[in-house]
Amino acid sequence: MTRDTIAEIHLSAFQHNYQIVQLQAPQQKIIPVIKADAYGHGSVAAANALPQADAFAVAFLEEALVLREAGIQQPILLLEGVNHADEWLLAVQNNCWVVIHGQHQLDWLKKSKLEKPVTIWLKINTGMNRLGIEVTQLESSLDQLKKLPQVKTIILMTHFACADEPQHPLHQQQLEAIRKIRQQFPEMIMSCANSAAILSQDPSNKIPPNPPFSKGGIMQQEDWVRPGIMLYGSSPFSNRAAVACQLKPVMHLKSRIIACRELNRGDAVGYGATWVAVRPSRIAVLAIGYADGYSRVAQSQRAVWIHDRCCPVIGRVSMDTIMIDVTDHPQVQLGDWAEIWGEHISVDQAAKAVGTIGYELLSGLTRRVPRVYLL
Ligand SMILES: Cc1ncc(COP(=O)(O)O)c(C=O)c1O
Known part of the structure; x- marks a missing residue:
């Protein structure tokens, strides 16, 4: 499992x-x-x-x-x-x-x-x-x-x-x-x-x-x-x-797409319907939420890294999921992995988007996220 x-x-x-x-x-x-x-x-x-x-x-x-x-x-x-x-x-x-x-x-x-x-x-x-x-x-x-x-x-x-x-x-x-x-x-x-x-x-x-x-x-x-x-x-x-201090990221936090869907202009996404499609859109759902330590509070636009580019996170963060806008990235498919932070989006950048510091994001990742050790 x-x-x-x-x-x-x-x-x-x-x-x-x-x-x-x-x-x-x-x-x-x-x-x-x-x-x-x-x-x-x-x-x-x-x-x-x-x-x-x-x-x-x-x-x-x-x-x-x-x-x-x-x-x-x-x-x-x-x-x-x-x-x-x-x-x-x-x-x-x-x-x-x-x-x-x-x-x-x-x-x-x-x-x-x-x-x-x-x-x-x-x-x-x-x-x-x-x-x-x-x-x-x-x-x-x-x-x-x-x-x-x-x-x-x-x-x-x-x-x-x-x-x-x-x-x-x-x-x-x-x-x-x-x-x-x-x-x-x-x-x-x-x-x-x-x-x-x-x-x-x-x-x-x-x-x-x-x-x-x-x-x-x-x-x-x-x-x-x-x-x-x-x-x-x-x-x-x-x-x-x-990277300017010659440091390498140790934790690479990754999550997979567990659903993709097409939206019409005017369709809303997630709790509170806070994001509304301004054009026909395609969105993907990632299996990470605030119960994993992914903060619900955003202070600026945030993104994940998938297929060599950034995709914006849209709507509210749920307990187990976040949604991303992949309208401009047709190659993104169900089952693909996205990087939440790590190599391409540093934990410090991810932290800035939620108004905090890398320390808090790293230590706040909850136990339900399995740690996989690589040499
Ligand atoms: C007493 C003490 N020493 C050292 C450290 C390590 O600090 P840093 O993670 O900023 O290197 C901490 C971290 O909070 C600390 O409380």
């Missing part, structure tokens, strides 16, 4: 994108971010495709346990840390590294009896104001951690709010905060860079370098970089396409 909508996952593209990270950050260690089921691609397959990775990052313990049950051996970083005191034990038993972003987690750790000491990533709020201890608390948090027998290693981390806009004042402010932390704790290994920050420094200089990241900048040898979206071949920038 096969569905007429599939997400092909091109693992060779995933590996290629990992190599782009290596090129951009040749001195650093890489921790691929495979939370949210590897941004919808399947975390177990993603981890298995990168046996050379030193560690992986997920959001929380349950996501790490999925990887452990599948036999993944590398350390797994919990980016949100533990959400209950008793999770410390399970996290350590499962060889997880754990973020501490608040004093409450540190207090739970103090009270925990662990089988072995744990690697802590101490998250500092340098301006994003989401998770992280304040810079002013850093010294005290470090002192507390260094005294604990439960702690093996401490790495400092922070997260950028605007790395995709390197000139943004907040980005500059965060860089400055990181520089000061470096000066104060020169011996500490740090992790700051997500995809946008990694891609801001291009060794070939094709992309203008972001000065604070160039030589002597904040990303130093032995530091960890945390790429997510770039591994999946989507761009973190609104003004630079993935």
Whole structure:
């Protein structure tokens, strides 16, 4: 039994994108971010495709346990840390590294009896104001951690709010905060860079370098970089396409035509009769809808790719289907496959049409779309 909508996952593209990270950050260690089921691609397959990775990052313990049950051996970083005191034990038993972003987690750790000491990533709020201890608390948090027998290693981390806009004042402010932390704790290994920050420094200089990241900048040898979206071949920038960053799309979302029909001028299509034929038309129905994660909300014209050209999506998106106008493409037939996003229509373009970002489309693809893994 096969569905007429599939997400092909091109693992060779995933590996290629990992190599782009290596090129951009040749001195650093890489921790691929495979939370949210590897941004919808399947975390177990993603981890298995990168046996050379030193560690992986997920959001929380349950996501790490999925990887452990599948036999993944590398350390797994919990980016949100533990959400209950008793999770410390399970996290350590499962060889997880754990973020501490608040004093409450540190207090739970103090009270925990662990089988072995744990690697802590101490998250500092340098301006994003989401998770992280304040810079002013850093010294005290470090002192507390260094005294604990439960702690093996401490790495400092922070997260950028605007790395995709390197000139943004907040980005500059965060860089400055990181520089000061470096000066104060020169011996500490740090992790700051997500995809946008990694891609801001291009060794070939094709992309203008972001000065604070160039030589002597904040990303130093032995530091960890945390790429997510770039591994999946989507761009973190609104003004630079993935292909311009030399990234390849990993997910190719495809759907088949399950019906074709001829319409007279004036005939309407779909719920609410929002699209009306202005000429005798031919339409096709594709087996994908909002229950698959294909957003019902469009902000601009959207399209699918079929027989080497774009065809507009018309009318409202239903739960299981969308309709396309194929009037000018007589070669389009029942059973043909259309690309929803992937090679010809990037997920970033598809995202723009619905007023969102590639991250949301990829991670929002629902479970009923089978993932088909290709090497
Ligand atoms: C703490 C942290 N690090 C790294 C990443 C990866 O970011 P990106 O997917 O933009 O590379 C994320 C993603 O949201 C994150 O939350």
